[in-house]
Amino acid sequence: MYRQKGNPLYLFSIVLVAVIGGLLFGYDTAVISGAEKGLQAFFKGAADFNYTDGLHGFTSSSALIGCIIGAFISGILASTLGRKKTLFVAGILFLLSALGSYFPEFLFFHKGVPTKGLLVAFNLYRILGGVGVGLASALCPMYIAEVAPASQKGKLVSWNQFAIIFGQLVVYFVNYLIIRSHASDPAVVEWTNSVGWRVMFLSEAVPAGLFAFLILLVPETPRFLVLNYRDEEALTVLSNINGEPKAREILAEIKDTAVEKKESVLTYGLIVVFIGCMLSVFQQIIGINAVLYFAPRIFESMGVSNNMLFTVIMGVINISFTLVAVFTVEKVGRKPLLITGSLGMALGALGVALSNVMTLPALVPVISIMVYSACFMFSWGPICWVYIAELFPNTIRSEATAIAVAFQWIFNFIVSSTFVPMYNWSHFFAYALYGVICLIAAVFVWKLVPETKGKTLEDMTGFWRRFSI
Numbered sequence: 001m002y003r004q005k006g007n008p009l010y011l012f013s014i015v016l017v018a019v020i021g022g023l024l025f026g027y028d029t030a031v032i033s034g035a036e037k038g039l040q041a042f043f044k045g046a047a048d049f050n051y052t053d054g055l056h057g058f059t060s061s062s063a064l065i066g067c068i069i070g071a072f073i074s075g076i077l078a079s080t081l082g083r084k085k086t087l088f089v090a091g092i093l094f095l096l097s098a099l100g101s102y103f104p105e106f107l108f109f110h111k112g113v114p115t116k117g118l119l120v121a122f123n124l125y126r127i128l129g130g131v132g133v134g135l136a137s138a139l140c141p142m143y144i145a146e147v148a149p150a151s152q153k154g155k156l157v158s159w160n161q162f163a164i165i166f167g168q169l170v171v172y173f174v175n176y177l178i179i180r181s182h183a184s185d186p187a188v189v190e191w192t193n194s195v196g197w198r199v200m201f202l203s204e205a206v207p208a209g210l211f212a213f214l215i216l217l218v219p220e221t222p223r224f225l226v227l228n229y230r231d232e233e234a235l236t237v238l239s240n241i242n243g244e245p246k247a248r249e250i251l252a253e254i255k256d257t258a259v260e261k262k263e264s265v266l267t268y269g270l271i272v273v274f275i276g277c278m279l280s281v282f283q284q285i286i287g288i289n290a291v292l293y294f295a296p297r298i299f300e301s302m303g304v305s306n307n308m309l310f311t312v313i314m315g316v317i318n319i320s321f322t323l324v325a326v327f328t329v330e331k332v333g334r335k336p337l338l339i340t341g342s343l344g345m346a347l348g349a350l351g352v353a354l355s356n357v358m359t360l361p362a363l364v365p366v367i368s369i370m371v372y373s374a375c376f377m378f379s380w381g382p383i384c385w386v387y388i389a390e391l392f393p394n395t396i397r398s399e400a401t402a403i404a405v406a407f408q409w410i411f412n413f414i415v416s417s418t419f420v421p422m423y424n425w426s427h428f429f430a431y432a433l434y435g436v437i438c439l440i441a442a443v444f445v446w447k448l449v450p451e452t453k454g455k456t457l458e459d460m461t462g463f464w465r466r467f468s469i
Contacts (some may be wrong), residue, residue, distance in 0.1 A: 003239045003240050003243060003244060004239075004243055004244050004245070005243040006149075006239075006240065006241050006242045006243045006246070007240055007241070010240045010241060011147070011148070011149075011152075011240075011241050013218075014147060014218040014219065015144055015147070015148070015156050015159065017211075017214045017215060017217070017218050018087070018140050018143045018144050018160070018215075018218070019140065019144070019159050019160050019162070019163035020163065020207065020210065020211040020214065021087055021090060021091070021136040021139070021140040021160075021163075021211060021215075022136065022140050022159075022160040022161065022162075022163030022164045022167065023163040023164070023166055023167035023170070023207060023211075024090075024091075024094050024132070024133075024136060024167060024204070024207055024208060024211055025133050025136045025137055025140070025163075025164050025167065026163065026164035026165060026166065026167025026168040026169075026170075026171070027167035027168070027170060027171045027204055027207060028063065028094060028097070028129050028130075028132070028133050028167075028204060029063065029067075029133060029168070029289070030167070030168035030171045030172065031171045031175070031200055031201060031203075031204060032060050032061075032063070033171075033172070033175070034171070034172065034174075034175025034176070034178070034179070034197075034200050035175070035196075035197035035200040035201060036056070036059075036060045036197075037192075038192040038193045038194075038196050038197035039056075039059065039060075039197045040056050041189075041192075041193040042114055042193050042194065042197065043055075043056075043059070043114045043119055044114075045114050046114040046115055046116065046119070047115075048115050048116050049115075049116045049119075051114075051119070053420075055119070057417055057420055057421075058123075058417070059119065059122070059123055059126075060416075061413060061416040061417050062123040062126045062127055062130070063126040063127060063129055063130035063133065064130060064409055064412050064413035064416060064417075065127050065130060065413065066126070066127035066128060066129060066130020066131040066132070066133065066134060067130040067131070067133045067134040067137070067409035067412065067413075068130075068134065068406055068409040068410055068413065069127075069130070069131050069134060070090070070093075070130060070131035070132060070133060070134020070135040070136075070137075070138075070409075071134040071135075071137065071138055071402060071405040071406035071408070071409050072134075072402060072406045073131075073134075073135075073402070074086065074134060074135050074138035074139060074398075074401070074402045074405065075138075075398040075399040075400075075401060075402025075403070076398075076402070077089065077135065078138070078139060078142065078224075078398040078401075078402075079398045079399070082220050082221075082224050082228075083139055083142060083143045083146065083220060083221050083224055084143070084215060084218060084219070084220045084221075086135055086139050087135070087136065087139050087140070087143065087211075087215045088212060088215045088216060089132075089135060090131075090132040090133075090135035090136045090139065091132070091208060091209075091211040091212030091213075091215055092132075092212050093128055093129060093131050093132030093135070094129055094132040094133075094136075094204065094207075094208035094211065094212075095205055095208040095209055095212060096125070096128055096129075097125050097126065097128045097129025097130075097132065097204075097208075098129070098201055098202060098203075098204035098205040098208055099202070099205055100121075100122075100124075100125030100128065101122060101125045101126060101129070101198075101201035101202075102198045102199070102201045102202035102205075103198070104118055104121040104122040104125055105118060105121075108121065109121065112194060129204075134405065134406075134409055137405055137408070137409070138388075138401050138402055138405040140160050141157045141160050141385040141386070141388060141389035142221075142388075142389055142397065142398075142401055143221055144156050144157050144159075144160060144389065145157055145389035145390060145457065146221035146222065146223040146224070146457070147219075147221050147222065147237070147241060149241065149242060150454065150455065150456040150457075150459075151330070151454070152330070153386075153389075153390065153457075154329040154330050154334065154386050154390070154452075154453065155326055155327070155329055155330050157382070157385055157386045157389045157390075158322075158325050158326040158329050158382040158383075158385075158386060159326060160382075160385055161322055161325070161377075161381045161382030161385055162319065162322045162323065162326055162382070164381070165315070165318045165319045165322045165377060165381065166319055167207075168315055168318070169315035169316065169318065169319050171200075171203070171204075172315045173315070174200070174203050175200050178196055178199050178200055178203075179192060179196060182196070219233075219236075219237045219240075220233070220237070221237075222234040222235075222237050222238050222250070222251070222254060223254055223394055223397075223457070225237070226251070226254045226255055227394070227395075231251065231255070234251060234254070235247055235248070235251050238250050238251055250456075253456065253458040254394065254458065256458065269464065271464075272391065272392060272393075272400070272464045273400055273403060273404070275391065275448055275449055275450075276387070276388060276391050276392060276400055276401075276403070276404040277403060277404050277407045278444060278448075279384050279387050279388065279391075279404070279449065280384065280388065280404045280405060280407045280408035280411070281407055281408070281411050282380070282384075282437070282440075282441040282444060283380045283381075283384040283408060284408055284411035284412045284414075284415050285411055285414075285415060285434075285437050286342070286345060286376070286380060286434055286437050286438050286441055287349070287415060287419070287430075287431075287433075287434035287437070288345075288372075288373065288376045288380070288381070289412055289415060289416055314369075314370055314373060317370055317373065317374050317377075318373055318374065318377045319377075320374075321374040321375070321377040321378045322377045322378065322381060322382060324377075324378040325337060325377070325378040325379070325381070325382040325383060326382070328378075329382070329383065329386065329453075330453065330454075333451050333453040334383050334386060334387060334449075334451060334452055334453060335445055335446070335449060335451050337378060337379050337383050338379050338380065338383050338384075338441075338442075338445045338449070339442050339445050339446055340375075340379065341375045341376060341378055341379020341380055341383075342375075342379065342380070342438045342439070342441045342442035342445065343375075343438070343439070343442055344371060344372075344374075344375030344379075345372050345375045345376055345379075345380075345434075345435075345438040346435045346436075346438035346439050346442075347368075347371065347372075347375075347435075348368045348369060348370075348371035348372025348373070348374075348375060348435075349368075349372050349431045349432070349434045349435035349438060350431070350432065350435040351364065351365070351367075351368030351371070351372075352365045352368045352369050352372065352427075352431040353427070353428045353429075353430075353431035353432040353435060354428075355368065356426075356427035356428040356431070357428050372434075380441075384408075386452075387449070387452065388401055388404050388405065389401075390452045390455070390457065390460060391452065391460060392460070392464075393457075393460060393461035393464055393465075394457060394458065394461055395461075397457075450463065
């Protein structure tokens with residue numbers, strides 16, 4: 001028997017589990033912000049090699065290499081294993097990375113003795129977690145979009161971005177508490193350099209283990225089930241969410257677009273893949289992750305004494321403005337939020353840039369950088385993921401999403417690894433460049449990106465089909 005009426009609690013529960021993957025995404029990418037100074041001090045004590053700033057930059061962003069790998073293989077895994085099992089794999093990778101980053105000496109090295117080999121082992125564990133992030137970044141919004149009703153799709157996918165920012169806020173707060181727990185200790189610096197950074201990485205094991213367990217309890221997505229000729233299972237899931245009458249309509253629409261032949265990723269033309277990839281590229285080259293990863297150092301350079309506390313405050317602002325997107329995306333639409341956010345980010349970035357060539361109070365760049373970050377949080381942060389989840393036709397979604405997300409992580413790595421030398425060379429140039437790119441992003445969205453508000457995933461298949469004729 002199928003449910004005659006949809007169960008909102010059922011939909012809420014499976015989306016809630018999926019967004020824990022987003023939380024881990026944010027947690028894993030931001031944990032380095034609190035740990036990187038202690039990590040740098042630890043490896044600077046190595047006797048067998050010189051831990052340079054270049055090596056530290058690589059170590060701080062090495063997880064992004066794994067993100068690129070995870071994104072590239074996400075399409076293959078999503079198409080073969082399914083969305084659910086691939087998310088389980090991501091959860092296990094998060095867990096292994098947290099434990100390994102905490103104790104990289106496991107089996108092969110002496111604890112507390114920094115060596116070249118230990119640095120390699122640490123980076124391998126971080127890359128392993130990065131693969132999990134790459135998988136989760138592609139699969140969490142895809143999973144949510146494939147189970148959500150069309151009228152709630154944008155809002156529910158936006159919750160994934162909320163979870164990412166919440167994960168970053170949680171880890172900022174956890175890092176702050178870890179350091180705070182030894183604030184009265186005269187040897188707090190020594191403790192942070194030897195133990196504190198390890199505890200920061202270990203803290204991720206709790207949400208990682210929880211996610212790996214809970215993902216086993218959710219269903220596979222109806223779109224994947226139909227693509228693999230499991231129509232009855234798909235109808236059961238759709239009925240639980242929408243009720244049987246509506247579920248049968250949705251099932252028929254899915255079957256109409258889920259053609260039997262394997263379609264090339266360019267079946268619907270280059271334009272759809274190009275737009276998806278460029279959305280991902282712009283989300284990164286506007287520079288936000290350079291700010292998020294190095295927030296404590298940036299606030300310190302602005303003369304802020306308690307930089308970790310200000311980082312937590314920025315996290316609270318970020319999560320608040322992410323809620324703006326969650327509650328307006330289905331009313332305002334995707335394009336207006338992206339364009340408005342781009343212009344606001346440009347204003348904030350240029351405000352920080354001017355503060356570095358003019359004598360202005362320290363409060364001006366602090367407010368400017370928070371405006372820059374807040375505008376990202378209601379626009380490019382969540383809306384890019386909404387577009388990646390909605391934009392592609394059913395039969396190429398796994399492969400096209402993998403390509404778009406891989407581009408995102410490639411440019412994330414480029415931005416993150418170039419920010420520190422560029423920032424040290426010229427604060428003005430770094431933020432002026434990001435501000436100009438934000439303006440270009442606004443024009444790109446205005447001219448090329450279609451509005452997907454109110455459209456089903458099957459509607460988008462029909463929309464792009466005219467480009468393949």
